[in-house]
């Protein structure tokens with residue numbers, strides 16, 4: 001049976017539980033184990049797919065088409081293990097499954113209750129789809145003390161009881177604040193948080209203390225004493241200079257060693273930290289900087305484009321440049337002042353998006369990139385906007401638009417064709433927005449002698465999608481006559497996947513989200529190439 005590691009958080013949110021879990025997963029994987037890493041989210045949405053990025057940051061999409069929490073992106077980037085649908089669950093999903101079952105009469109007249117029905121369902125999730133894994137790391141979203149997380153905490157308590165201490169391990173991540181006024185490190189919040197956890201029947205085996213400064217031995221002893229954990233299992237995590245240093249820092253603190261010790265495993269392999277050292281080194285040493293503008297609707301929230309920011313950093317790493325992201329709110333772009341806004345940028349990127357607000361600003365920025373030969377990458381909505389810009393300004397179709405934004409426009413972009421069966425819309429209607437997009441991996445064939453073919457060095461690719469609308473294939477000929485090529489297309493030749501401009505140094509739009517597949521240890525070729533073009537432009 002696999003060994004299960006549960007990661008909870010206390011004191012405050014955003015302590016980096018995801019990063020700690022992902023780093024531990026890397027360390028164990030690198031020691032030769034098969035690892036799986038998953039997330040339980042206590043909110044009532046069935047999945048984060050319908051949530052605004054302002055609420056919950058980016059929605060991460062897996063190969064098999066699940067819309068998941070952005071922490072799964074961290075997991076993938078650190079472990080290079082592709083997550084699956086079965087790796088993320090929410091309270092909403094659990095309740096909706098249970099209620100469906102109840103309506104069908106599957107509970108045979110019983111009263112359906114949080115204990116045991118909800119907790120049983122959580123325990124099923126924890127074990128689901130696990131075969132020969134050595135370790136399963138389960139992160140529990142939220143903070144201990146939240147009402148919403150109670151059923152999850154109860155379920156993992158039961159799980160440990162059901163499966164034995166030798167098969168389970170509890171890690172609790174807390175904050176150890178530094179008080180400037182008294183020049184002291186405070187352990188009390190950690191003590192209280194662990195006390196809260198113990199009142200729910202969970203005794204943590206390892207406490208990870210997030211701190212601004214290194215925690216002196218005396219304080220560690222105090223945490224060990226009050227929290228009832230061996231001193232070696234009080235692990236500190238001091239702020240790192242770059243997140244890529246996290247696996248190095250956790251290894252230094254012997255997190256993986258203590259985990260193995262708990263399970264009484266004697267493993268002589270060492271985790272390979274060389275790639276992370278190399279990356280950290282490059283990041284800290286690199287001087288040359290280029291500015292890349294990200295023009296979107298959610299730029300004020302840092303996590304809204306998490307994978308994208310990461311992918312651009314990876315592209316920078318590949319090219320030995322620091323990528324400085326200039327986040328521009330698309331609403332603030334006014335055509336006649338655009339030059340001012342974009343004067344110092346070496347590349348322009350329009351990310352995925354939904355809805356009308358800010359679209360005219362995006363279209364104006366695309367026109368600027370096209371005319372001034374600035375490297376441009378349009379992702380999903382960004383590509384759709386690029387098509388509208390070209391249709392309006394080059395093909396002179398004045399009312400060119402997307403039927404997502406305006407039902408009366410000339411639809412250069414419209415609802416995915418295959419969903420429109422003889423005038424009847426079978427999918428993606430306004431009535432059911434949850435999980436109804438074209439989601440996950442789809443294949444695209446790349447045209448010979450195009451930039452994109454040269455970038456991927458492959459005749460076909462598979463990328464992750466998340467969209468409801470598509471570029472109107474019937475206009476292909478019209479666009480191509482004016483120099484905009486459909487350089488990637490679905491295998492049935494119906495769905496434009498990639499477009500590029502012939503007489504522009506680097507102008508590419510993609511219907512998919514390449515950012516989800518970029519990894520620090522293997523940057524995505526599209527981002528490496530985009531940053532290279534930006535470096536040349538500079």
Ligand code: GLN
Nearest residue numbers: 352353380381467468469
């Ligand atoms: N709103 C657009 C669509 O649904 C684009 C989605 C996106 O950018 N992910 O097709």
